[in-house]
Structure formats: structure tokens, C-alpha cells
Amino acid sequence: MQIKDVLLAPGNGAFFYDDQAAIRSGATQDGFIYIGEPITPRFTSLRVPASSLSVGLVLTDDTVVWGDMMGVQYSGAGGRDPLFETAEISDLTWRVVAPRLLDVDVSLYLDACTRVFEPFGKERLPLALKYGVSQALLRAAAYLQRATMAQVICAEFDLPLPTRRVPIYCQSGDAREINVDKMILKAVDVLPHGLINSRQKFGADGQTFVEFVKWVATRTREIGRPEYHPVLHFDVYGWIGQEIGLDPQLIADFICKIADTVPGFTLNIESPADFGSTQAQIENYAKIVSILDNRTSNARIVVDERCNTLEDIRLFAEAKGAHLVQIKTPDVGSIADTARAVLICKANNVGAYVGGSCTETDLSAKASVHVSVATQADMMLAKPGMGVDEGFSIVGNEQNRLLAMLNRCRAQTENVS
Structure with missing residues (x-):
């Protein structure tokens, strides 16, 4: 053909x-x-x-x-x-x-x-x-x-047919409070992103951000179902480094302080600082990861900026430069390389998050679901858009349809054998 x-x-x-x-x-x-x-x-x-x-x-x-x-x-x-x-x-x-x-x-x-x-x-x-x-x-x-x-x-890629659903992560955009409520009511696996992309949203010494983290945890307990226990994931766009400074020890101390305010929750902090280059990012993120691991903190570092291409992802994974790598699909390029990136992360015991951007489309989001499920990524982004409902519906429904088809294929194979 x-x-x-x-x-x-x-x-x-x-x-x-x-x-x-x-x-x-x-x-x-x-x-x-x-x-x-x-x-x-x-x-x-x-x-x-x-x-x-x-x-x-x-x-x-x-x-x-x-x-x-x-x-x-x-x-x-x-x-x-x-x-x-x-x-x-x-x-x-x-x-x-x-x-x-x-x-x-x-x-x-x-x-x-x-x-x-x-x-x-x-x-x-x-x-x-x-x-x-x-x-x-x-x-x-x-x-x-x-x-x-x-x-x-x-x-x-010579992979077995998957059986496990991949957890879905939603992003709030600027309508933080309303969208957090939507995520909790829909029992989203990972939330809320938060879009902490300015000094106003981060606050002096990060206090505004800390209060927001505490509010999300409290709100989850207030309106979520009793058994609901999501991962809390916040993208701070480098603002910890901007406000606290670029010392890995100080950054790790600040992240641990935040984690201590939400005991019982796994806390993902994405892009805590921007060290200016891929190599500097790898070296300093690896130090932060090591400090958090030695303290057995419930916080995890997620890398985004300076980790764009397949080769970048390989370097971060091999250096343990993050607990979780965002594989930002349009930045990686070929969606075959997104699959390769997940497999590289898994081979190095680093979490693989198939992300992307709110700027994407329904078609790219659905293709990302298939790669995420096939490679059994650790989580994937609800996309496109910033409205929660639309992205969560597109990605979640595509995953459920896919798993239903794969289950049918598996059953047919078992019947034949």
C-alpha cells in the first residue's frame, strides 16, 4: 500500500x-x-x-x-x-x-x-x-x-499487548479553583498543574504557591469521594529557582517543606528551576533528586524545560536527572520517538510522562493515547486545551475504547490457542 x-x-x-x-x-x-x-x-x-x-x-x-x-x-x-x-x-x-x-x-x-x-x-x-x-x-x-x-x-517495538490503563493528568490553566473542583469531581488521577508561571502566582518566597498546594489537598478531602487519592502535580515554570535561588540544596529544602504540608500525598514538582542549559539542568536536577531520595521525601521532580528531544531525554534518564520525565510530544518530534523515549525512561527506572501541550488537537491527542498505552507510560496528559472537560473526555474515552478493543483481540487469540 x-x-x-x-x-x-x-x-x-x-x-x-x-x-x-x-x-x-x-x-x-x-x-x-x-x-x-x-x-x-x-x-x-x-x-x-x-x-x-x-x-x-x-x-x-x-x-x-x-x-x-x-x-x-x-x-x-x-x-x-x-x-x-x-x-x-x-x-x-x-x-x-x-x-x-x-x-x-x-x-x-x-x-x-x-x-x-x-x-x-x-x-x-x-x-x-x-x-x-x-x-x-x-x-x-x-x-x-x-x-x-x-x-x-x-x-x-516487540511489546506485549497492554492490559493496564495509564493514569491521566489534567491541567487547570488560569481558572485554577473552578478547574480543580472539576478534576476532583471527575476523580482525575493526577492534578492540577496550576500554571504557576509568574511572580504573582508564586508569591514572595513562594508563599502564594504553598498556600495553593495546601488548598488543593484540603479541597480534595472536602469534596472528593472517600477513596479518592490523586497525585498532586504542580508546574512552577522555574519559579522556585527564580525566587529561592539556584542552589540545589535550597531548592530541595523548599520542596521538602511543601511536601510536609500535604502529608499522605505524592507531590510532583515540575520545572523547579531553569539552570540555563541542558547539561547544567541535568547536573543540578540530579542533585535535587538525590537529596529528596536520601530524605525519603514524598516529593518527586519532573523535568520539562531543557529536556526536549529524544537525545535530551536519554541524557536525563541515564543521569537520573528527574524522577519523572515529561515527554513533550511536539518537542520530541516523531511520535515513534515518543515511544522510544518511554522505553528509554523505563530501562533507566525513571518515570515516563507522555505530555504535550494545550495547543494540540484532538487528532494528536488520540495518537498520543495509543503510544502511551502501548508503551505503558506512567501517566499521560489530558489534552488539548485548558478546559479540563474536553481534554479529559478526548483522552479518557480514547483510552477506554482502545482497551476494550485490545481486550477483544486478546480474548480472540486465547480462544484460537
Whole structure:
């Protein structure tokens, strides 16, 4: 089965692209917008509606399978690719990628990805482009094999059919209190993200943040079911380092102090500090991890910034530079590399969190579910968007449908044997 044509369709991401550098520098919020001058290249304002680009592969029987390309919310920050520009990506897809797609066997998923994503000249292809095209190739392989995308991943990586559901993590956006209540009522596995991305939200010496952590734990006990006991996960966008300083000991002390305020809960702290480079991030995060482990703290460090590509993830995992690695799918590129990233984390006894961004689409979110379940990641992000209900529904329902199909396949195999 080959591809006989390629389609492109511009679209919307489910949230906005934000200039993280400008926000960190003190940009003020006015309603939903930020006031100030852009700092990060390509941004014309501090908050830009997220765009996407769908790529459709027309197969020889005229079936069309799709994948979606887009950037992440904080594009251009922390070593990431620059802001996604539809016209630029569209041009590169037509000139370079489309001719390659017409010359591959879509039944051989990993081989097709390797051939299509070869460097162009001396430059690698944009990771957002690889992300969308790899989704479409995965759907094509699944269609041809009359299988789920998860089964294709299992076959390509020699993995057993999964049986366990993957815990789902929701993010609140700025509507923190309302969305925390939604998460608790829906018994989300991991919550609430919190979007602690400014000095105002973190507070002097972190006191505003500490009070918010305590409130989430209290609220969970107040309105959650008696047996409900989620993991508490907060993304602080480097603000512990910004306010407390970049000494790993001081950062670890602060995190332990927070963990002590919510006894009985596992506490995930994502992006506690930004040390300026991947190597510095690895070395200092490893020190923080070691201190927390020696204290048998119930806090865990999650890395995001400076850990973008598959090679970055390998370096962090091998150095134990985090308890949990966010595999930020559009930043990793090919969704086959997301699968590889999970397996690298597991081989190094480091947690694998298949994340991504609120800027994604329903199609990219569903593909991420199949990879997460196939590789048995430790948790996955409810996406796209910041509204809780939509992302949780898209990801949760896709996982449940997938597990039902896999259970049927397993039962049929057992009956035959």
C-alpha cells in the first residue's frame, strides 16, 4: 500500500502560543491577554492564537488518514523550536516531505518514518512537522493492518499487548479553583498543574504557591469521594529557582517543606528551576533528586524545560536527572520517538510522562493515547486545551475504547490457542 497524494489543511490549536520570556520578565495580565512587548523571536504579541497544520495521506484505495502539526504553548523557550508558522511548515512539507511520502511503504511504520524524516541538506526537519506526519503514517499503518495504532507500536517495538490503563493528568490553566473542583469531581488521577508561571502566582518566597498546594489537598478531602487519592502535580515554570535561588540544596529544602504540608500525598514538582542549559539542568536536577531520595521525601521532580528531544531525554534518564520525565510530544518530534523515549525512561527506572501541550488537537491527542498505552507510560496528559472537560473526555474515552478493543483481540487469540 502506497501513498498517492498528500493533502494539507490549515487549522487551529486548542489554546494559545505564549511568550514565556516576556511573562517571566513581569508582563502584566489584562483579562485574557498579556500587556508588554514580545521578547521571544517571531512573537508579534505576548499571546498568539495557536495554529496547526493537518497533513492527509491519500492511500491507493482513496482512503485518507490524517495527522496534525503544531508547536507547544511556550515555543522558542527552554531550547525548543521557534514559534510554529503555518506558511513556512506548509512550504517545507510540499517541497521536501511530500515527495518522500510518495515513495514509502506505509505498512513498514518505523522504516517509513526513517526515510521521510531524513535531514534536508544539513538541517533536521522541524519537530512539529515530524510530529504531524508521523501520526498520519501511524494511522496509515493501522488502517492497512486492520489494527489499532497501539497494536502497530507494540508490533514495531516487540511489546506485549497492554492490559493496564495509564493514569491521566489534567491541567487547570488560569481558572485554577473552578478547574480543580472539576478534576476532583471527575476523580482525575493526577492534578492540577496550576500554571504557576509568574511572580504573582508564586508569591514572595513562594508563599502564594504553598498556600495553593495546601488548598488543593484540603479541597480534595472536602469534596472528593472517600477513596479518592490523586497525585498532586504542580508546574512552577522555574519559579522556585527564580525566587529561592539556584542552589540545589535550597531548592530541595523548599520542596521538602511543601511536601510536609500535604502529608499522605505524592507531590510532583515540575520545572523547579531553569539552570540555563541542558547539561547544567541535568547536573543540578540530579542533585535535587538525590537529596529528596536520601530524605525519603514524598516529593518527586519532573523535568520539562531543557529536556526536549529524544537525545535530551536519554541524557536525563541515564543521569537520573528527574524522577519523572515529561515527554513533550511536539518537542520530541516523531511520535515513534515518543515511544522510544518511554522505553528509554523505563530501562533507566525513571518515570515516563507522555505530555504535550494545550495547543494540540484532538487528532494528536488520540495518537498520543495509543503510544502511551502501548508503551505503558506512567501517566499521560489530558489534552488539548485548558478546559479540563474536553481534554479529559478526548483522552479518557480514547483510552477506554482502545482497551476494550485490545481486550477483544486478546480474548480472540486465547480462544484460537
